[in-house]
Amino acid sequence: MDIATLHIGPYAPRNNVFLAPMAGITDAPFRAAALRLGAGLVVAEMAADRELLEGRHFRRIGAVDEDVAGAVPFMVQLAGHDPALMARAARFARRHGADIIDINMGCPAKMVTGKLSGAALMREPARARAIVRAVIDAAGGAPVTLKTRLGWDDAHRNAGDIALMAADEGVALITIHGRTRQQFYTGRADWRAVGDVVRRLRAAGHAIPVIVNGDVVDAASARAALAQSGAEGVMVGRAATGRPWLPGEIAESLRPGAGIAPLSPARQAVEITRLHEALCTFHGERAGLRRARKHLKAALLHWRERGWLKADEASGLLRRLLRCERAATVRADLRDIAERMRYREAA
Ligand SMILES: Cc1cc2nc3c(=O)[nH]c(=O)nc-3n(C[C@H](O)[C@H](O)[C@H](O)COP(=O)(O)O)c2cc1C
Structure with missing residues (x-):
């Protein structure tokens, strides 16, 4: 499979497996972990333009430490519906260190689409174009990218029109989640439909890279998504x-040397402990504990599914760790899990 180096303006991510922006999840500590563990690129949680201009968002998402990020660009995602306000937010983001500005045209949440932002912009192509143009003008030469869905619903699958518009305006990369807004997260992502968009772009002479998104969970699904869509990355x-190591592990299996070798169970437990600590440092213990619970829960379920934790062991840990209000206690338990896994690996 040809996964040639992809360019986003002046940036060439080290591989083509990116971490998606996820509100409440892809904060600075998590993005830093994903980058350290081999992700090609990471995107910060979406920022509503107003929230950003009020100065709240940057404190929350934070920029990833230079030591970790190295040459990896800081990619900030904006959501909004007013071109002028989006332009102001883009200028603000640039002044605060954003290297790439991503425009959110995919968020299905009623809170967002109700304000005519996110996926709702796909129903208003003229407004979508005005936003893309305004943000590109405001970004002062920094790459502007777009994240979108297939369309609003099955009767209005206009991702192809939106992608052509964005490419004409000068967007540097398009990510397409292979679902419509009305699907939210149900059904299966349609990677072939993303392929239709890729073909329309190429037929119109646009070389703009496309990233396929939706239901990529391992190397096999990444390969299938790339093959069915013809996209340049996932x-x-x-x-x-x-599992902050997942993008890096997938990247390695797509192209040896591009990511990281699969982590042993014990090493995964060590990484989760480290992430827990980083989240509590960044957000403070109370908020950090809450943020970390989503990761803890997912990790424990994954380890149980793999048979690395016994079912009763996992349920006990889930009960205890997801309620615990003391970071030190959680981390002592996590260190104990790592120890047990090390012992089992050796046995
Ligand atoms: C909790 C959560 C938060 C999300 N927040 C954002 C966001 O801030 N911006 C965005 O463009 N997409 C957001 N998404 C959508 C994801 O980026 C992605 O498009 C979607 O989850 C499909 O990919 P997946 O199947 O790999 O999860 C979010 C998804 C989830 C589950």
Whole structure:
């Protein structure tokens, strides 16, 4: 499979497996972990334009530490419906260190689409174009990217029109989640439909890279998504919750040397302990514990599914760790899990 180096303006991510933006999940500590563990690129949680301009968002998402990120660009996602406000938000983001601005045209949440933002923009192509143009103008030469769905519903699958519009305006990369807005997260992502968009772009002479998103959970699904869509890369969302190493592991299996070798169970437990600590440092113990619970739950369920934790062991840990209000106690338990896994690996 040809997974040639992909460019986003001046940036060439080290591989083509990206971590999806996920509100409440892809904060700075999690993005840092994913990058350290081999993800090609990470995207910060979406910021509503107003929230960003009020200065709240950057404190929350944070930029990933330079030591971890190295040459990896800081990619900030904006959501909004007013071109002028989106332009102001883009300028604000650039002043605060954003290297790439991503426009959210895919969020299905009523809270977002009700304000005519996110996926609702796909129903208003003229407004969508005005936003893309305004953000590109405001970004001052920094790459602007777009994340979208297949359309609003099955009767209105206009991702192809939106992608052509964005490419004409000068967007540097398009990510397409292979579902409509009305599907939210139900059904299966339609990677072949993403392929229709890729073909329309190529037929119109656009070389703009496309990233296929939706239901990529391992190397096999990544390969299938790439083959069925003809996209240049994949974006991994939910499956990476509690598994910051997943994009890096997938990247390695697509192209040896591009990511990281699969982590042993014990090493995974060590990484989750490290993530827990980083989340509590970044958000403070109370908020950090809450943020970390989503990852803990996902990791424990994954370990149980793999048989690395016995069913009763996992249920006991789930009960205890997801309620515990003391970070030190959670981490002591996690260190104990790592120890047990090490012992089992040796045995
Ligand atoms: C909890 C959660 C939060 C999300 N937040 C965002 C977001 O802020 N911006 C965005 O473009 N997509 C967001 N998404 C959508 C994901 O980026 C991705 O498109 C979707 O989950 C499909 O990919 P997956 O099947 O790999 O999870 C979110 C998804 C979830 C589950």
